[in-house]
Amino acid sequence: MTSFFKRNRDELLAKGIDPARLPPGQYSTDRFPVLHAGAVPKVESATWEFTVNGLVDKTLRLGFDGFRSLPTKTITADIHCVTKWTKFDTTWEGVSTTALLEMVGPSPDATHVVVRAEQGFTANLPLEDFAREGNLFAWRYGGEELEVDHGWPLRLVVPHLYFWKSVKWARGFDLLDHDEPGFWERNGYHMYGDPFREQRYWGD
Numbered sequence: 001m002t003s004f005f006k007r008n009r010d011e012l013l014a015k016g017i018d019p020a021r022l023p024p025g026q027y028s029t030d031r032f033p034v035l036h037a038g039a040v041p042k043v044e045s046a047t048w049e050f051t052v053n054g055l056v057d058k059t060l061r062l063g064f065d066g067f068r069s070l071p072t073k074t075i076t077a078d079i080h081c082v083t084k085w086t087k088f089d090t091t092w093e094g095v096s097t098t099a100l101l102e103m104v105g106p107s108p109d110a111t112h113v114v115v116r117a118e119q120g121f122t123a124n125l126p127l128e129d130f131a132r133e134g135n136l137f138a139w140r141y142g143g144e145e146l147e148v149d150h151g152w153p154l155r156l157v158v159p160h161l162y163f164w165k166s167v168k169w170a171r172g173f174d175l176l177d178h179d180e181p182g183f184w185e186r187n188g189y190h191m192y193g194d195p196f197r198e199q200r201y202w203g204d
């Protein structure tokens with residue numbers, strides 16, 4: 001099959017984009033598909049809270065205005081969805097995960113993070129991956145306020161793992177001394193999810 005995938009890679013060369021940026025089995029798109037389980041939650045900024053718990057020196061609890069008054073950072077990164085689309089050069093603004101970790105002080109025995117969202121949604125990742133420079137809890141995308149469908153008022157952005165780890169409608173995270181599957185991981189998605197090693201599902 002010379003396929004759509006082959007043509008898509010050839011188009012990248014024509015556009016001057018290094019095809020090595022495209023992980024195996026992915027195609028690039030300029031669209032921004034919306035994907036999630038369940039309905040888009042109705043989030044009220046008046047009652048919204050962001051909390052950090054678990055293996056930390058001091059827990060954190062911030063309201064909407066408190067979170068938004070933290071210093072922000074802007075990043076540009078490629079994002080890779082397990083349903084095979086990749087979008088290059090997306091720009092996000094928000095608070096870096098490292099800034100939040102500095103505020104709470106992870107205990108030496110913390111190894112993993114579970115990120116929590118509205119409606120009980122969760123995703124797990126190693127602390128080392130969560131704490132990468134450039135990861136953000138973001139509320140601006142492409143210079144504009146994030147759309148509710150894409151996770152307003154706050155979403156995690158962890159570009160180096162498949163995008164299901166980038167939790168929309170985030171409400172906080174917990175530090176643990178072990179790994180624990182999140183929502184999609186309990187439903188067959190890979191515990192780690194490296195797009196360049198094509199870790200889509202259990203056993204990949």
Ligand SMILES: Nc1nc2c(c(=O)[nH]1)N[C@H]1C(S)=C(S)[C@@H](COP(=O)(O)O)O[C@H]1N2
Nearest residue numbers: 033034035036037117121150164166167168
């Ligand atoms: N809260 C929440 N966040 C979520 C999901 C979800 O079901 N609920 N789905 C994940 C999946 S599978 C993907 S591919 C991305 C999609 O983000 P987008 O809709 O902004 O493209 O969100 C991720 N974050």
Ligand SMILES: [Mo]
Nearest residue numbers: 035081082164
């Ligand atoms: Mo996904």
